Each structure stands twice: as structure tokens, then as C-alpha cells.
Amino acid sequence: MENVFDLIIVGSGAGGLSAALYAGRYRMRVVVFGDHFGGYTAVAGPIGNYPGYVEVDGFDLMMTMKEQAEALGTIIKDEKVVGVTQNDGCFSVTTEDGKEYSAGSIIFAPGTERRQLGLPNEKELTSKGVHYCATCDGPAYSGKIVAMIGGGDSSVKGVNLVAEYAKKTYLITRSKELRAEPINFERMQKLVDEGRVEIVLENQVVEIVGTNKLEKIVLAQPLHGSQDLVLDGVFIEIGSRPRSELARSLGVTLDEKGHILAGTTMETNVPGVFAAGDIVSGTFKQSITAAAQGAVAATAAYQYHKMHGNRCGTRPESPV
């Protein structure tokens, strides 16, 4: 019975750790699994829109959430869940190292993973000029020429950070306009006015060129008379895909893009299964919304637990 819990949480980002905090306060026996500690929040760099902080480093924020959850007895494991099954209301997960854990309810908060362009050479040149984390690798391009691919808020925020270091930053998107928070757009516009950032709309990368390191990208449409753009680094921010394979295997209903369909209490179509964070269909993908959904999901899991008990069998010392 050592590995039997009241609640298993898959994902240790803002949604998962907020759920762990609330479930811990409900005195549920909780284990959290996460192969990317802190999710996107932990690698977001400085965050200026998390209420309660004028500005907070994303990693520090997640470490605080971890500390809060652990103080309540939650067990947090940096392990990847590779399988999940259900047997008459008892959920069991298997981790990458072959261990098995069971619980009477489960919250999926595994987040998403970044999309790639899908071009030849992209994989070979990853971390050799091609990058997916501007906050991580952007500062390494001090004095260099780089490009950000993508027209969303993450791209604009990334440009603002990278341009602090780079000599010149291009923002390239196939869209007709950018979709960014006005405050981030205004910051970038200042950099455009200073000549440090150049916005390239309605264009896209068709080729990534280089051997052992990035040499240039080739654009679909000429820029300043040439389709070739010589760069030191390129950052790809073209959205993400949901990590919903485990939920799907349990019969959880997904939307057409693979996000989990959840109700107002973050419940799914499978009793005892809840969801939180970027994995949820229709979610505004922010740390604050993920944290809020985690709180709601944990509360719903607690109500479910009170109503149904732990179908895996509860350990004698369980306070619920």
C-alpha cells in the first residue's frame, strides 16, 4: 500500500503544483509527477503579470509553489509517467523507471510541448543556432544577429528579451499582424524605433541552412532583395501541442486539437479524472489561469474523494 495515494497529479507546472497545494490543505494524500519541473512558467524568465508580484522570476515562483506543496506533505517526483490505467475507479500510473502508483482520483496537468517548423536540418541544428527557448538561450547571442519565428505574444516577449543582448533581431511571421499583449507590443515598438528590431510580416522560413551550426535561413519571400537571411541564431515560437496521450488512453474526451474538454469544476467525462492548465481546451495559457484551474480541480477531486472514497483502498492513517 506504500504507493497508494488519494490523488495523483501528472504535471509539475503552475496547474499541477497549485492543485497539489490545495489538495494538501484538504489533507489528501498526494503525489505529483513531472518530467519538466515548473512547466513553461519555470523557463518563462521574468513574469510581470502574476498578481501579488511586481515582477517575479518564473523559476523562483515555481520553487515557492513546490515548497508550499511539500510543506503540506505532498510528494513531488521528477519522473515521467509513461502509462495510466483504471480498474473500477482506481487509477494506476507507471513511471519511466517502471514503478507503479495508484490513487482514487487523478488530475492531468502535463501542459504542452513546443511545435517545430518541421524543416530538414531543424533537428540537427537544434542548440547549434536553432532554439525553442528564448529566455534560456537568447542572452547567449550577445552582439549577434538573430530571428524570432512566430507572431504570438510569446514571440514578442521573446524578442524583447533577446533584443536586450542581440545586435539585431528580426521577428518573422506568416501572419498579417501580430497577436501580442499591448504592453509587450509597446516595448517591442520602442526597439523597432531604435532600429534594433525589424518586423517581417507575411513571410516564412522555407529552409534552414548550416553544417554543425546555423548559417542562414531561406525565406519564402525576398527581404531587402534576397530570400537568404544570414543569422547567428533563430528562435522558433510557433505554438505548442498538448501532451494528452495519457488522458486519451483513459478515454478522456479531447477537442479536435487534442486538448482536454473539462467542465466548470475541471472535471472530464471520466469520473475521478480532472484537468488543469495549458492542456485544457479553450484555456488562456497563463500561469495565473493554470494555477486557478489547479485550485478548482483539486477542490473537485476532494469532493469526489469525499463522495466515493478511495477505490484503491485508503491507508489506515489517511485523515480523510
Added chain:
Amino acid sequence: MANVVIYSTPTCGYCKMAKTYFNEHNIAYIEKDVAVDEQARDEMIAKTNQMGVPVILINDQVVIGFDRGKLASLLGIA
């Protein structure tokens, strides 16, 4: 004791995870900030051909990214 060097940037979350891991296991390390230290950046590229941080050297072994399993193995952490 292993000679541990981490090439990092100030905003890199995975670098912070790696440093937290070292601290939790009382592993002493030298940090080189490639955002401001051009010599360190050149050294990192020359030794590893990598521009993605963290790059970690455990003696002469290169670890790319925060690879907990590989770090544990090289540092003898159970």
C-alpha cells in the same frame, strides 16, 4: 571531488534547476555566464559546439541541458 563547470545565462530556467540540483547535493561548481563573458561563450562552443544552455562539464564529460540522470551517474549520486 568532481570538477563541475556550468555555462549559463541569467534567465535560463534549466540552468537554475541544475544549480538547485547541485546545491541540494552539496556539489561545488563554477558558473560561467555566457551572456556577458565572451571568452566563456567561445570556450563553450569550442568544447561542445553548443549554443543552448545549460552546458555542464563534469571533469571532461559534457552534459547538454539539465539531464538529471546523466548528472547523477557522473557525480555518483544515488
